[in-house]
Amino acid sequence: MSLEDYRQQPRVFAAFALPTLIWLLLFFIAPLAIIWLYSFGENISLVEIKTTWTFDNYARIFQPEILELLWRSLWIAGIATVVCLFIAYPIALVIATAHPNKKPWLLLLIMLPFWTNLLIRTYALLNILGTRGRLNDLLRWMWETSDALLNRIGLGHLELLGTSFTPLKMLGTPSGVIFGIVYVSLPFAILPIYSSLERLDKSFLEASLDLGAGQWKTFYHVLLPLTATGVVTAAIITFIPALGQFLTPDLLGRGQVDMIANVIERQFKRANDWPFGSALSLFLLYITFVLLAIRSFYDASKANRS
């Protein structure tokens, strides 16, 4: 039985799809429906929530502090996505153009971080980025070495590097959080770009170069448009999880750079305000839907053009 036969055999198709459907229904649709009901509910005691179809929880999203945190989540996720794309594209290009023998190894290197738990990797980052961390150890060593060098050549009295070493503050700052998100998301950004580069017909590039376009022109007018789908996929697959990042702002942000997911977490735990937490998480889901819709429109318009 070939794959196409499934289309003529709806019952066989159903038999294979049913477990997945039941799984989705039980562990995705049903919990989501409960959250949806909660989002229109009110706490009536310490332990009970009643769905009263109030829009209060959604209205609370438009408090200035929540909007501020949403805005912060958007721009942090946005910057992280852009940084990811700039780093990911050249890496994907290198892998796609590498010798076929080396490709699996390069891809393995990209996947390798997934073999270690995210929590452990984030703690490792804490160790590297701290004011007493490894990165600052290195910077301190560089400062001391150059300062000693300046002293030796008789320029010490000018104090060109300042009187003492000031450690770089990464943790508890937006840049530290962005660094963490880029670190976590990079593989997700590389893989879709890589796969679109893989599928690319290389003769387009040869034609462009043969016909007199330079390397940059070829990249900008031929390569980039032809791999745009991969770039958009990479952007979405980076941006959406980044928007809902919880662990990175919690640990690398040290509670100073909270994003919206940290507020949601607090509603479900300490604040004991499940209705508001539900409304907030669904709001985040709606944003995701909008982004995916934009993506579909993009694909559709592209299909129309060609």
Next chain:
Amino acid sequence: MNRRINTPITRRGFLAGTAAVGVSLTLPKAFAADGKVNFYNWDTYIGENTIANFEKSSGIKVQYDLFADNDELFAKLKGGNPGYDLIVPTNDFVERMLDADMLLPLDHSKIPNIANIDPLFMDRNFDPGRAYSLPYMWGTIGIGYRKSAVDGVPDSWSHMYSSEQYAGKIALMSDATTVMQMALKSMGKSLNDWSDENIAAAEKMILAQKPNVAAFAGDNGQDLLLAGEVDLAMEWNGDILQAMDEDDDIGYVVPKEGGLLWEDTLCIPKGAENIENAHALINFLLDAEVGADIADFVYYATPNKAAKALMSDDYLNNPAIFPPESTTESSEISVFPGADTIRKIEDAWTRIKAG
């Protein structure tokens, strides 16, 4: 002893249903037979031989079970008592459980060792006359600090809340209620006075200090202190005691304005089936020698006066375990302020986080 880690004031267990089902499967009714008692306690929170000694002297078999935090305890009992006879909730959860009508009154006539308890502990607002709970261990929230990095003992909350002296070297906790409570203490107010003005004043104070705060540390203030990332950390005394064990340069002080006092208590939950035996076990735990044995192992402060008399000077003179009397007098026990106030506090906290 790190069980204190991440034990905030206002959390809710959210696994009620599943937890209760899980336990009822593992705790069949057979345990309700005579000569048994089901004891539900924190991890590493009893003497090494306490249970065995009780079984030997009383002939009662103890089914000993562990929970990780108050949330877990609350969650397991929320959907109905799965069979526990003796539990160890913290003071504000005693209040919460009383609110939800989850505890049985204690028969003091069956617990003669109540006489061993320091009278100071016998009247608490969260349980007047100790009708439902008896004290097991207690402790404080204060400031852990790096001795070599501070100028004298940082014995005021103002170092953390309103001074730039240690800018960038301060770790507050991440729990809204506790951090706001200590802000209130630093202003000389009661940590249970949640008037709107007080919430606003605390919010303003923390917002202004936020740039000087290195971290709102969830469960790792002592780690930041040990790593040298901060020099002052607001923490549970047990966590700092642990850090002091590793590093002589670390000290602990409850500021002169006072801090937070917590107390873990012995309670019998509704639905308990071995009430007599639970009383016997409570009485045993409050015995002088047994209490001393437990305190010596868990290294928390015991409210048992008779047990204290048997303890070593090392334990009694450790200010991280027993703060001086002046500080315990200025410190307060947290009262559960009700859901509406919690929401106000959490909203203020969101504004602090957004600012």
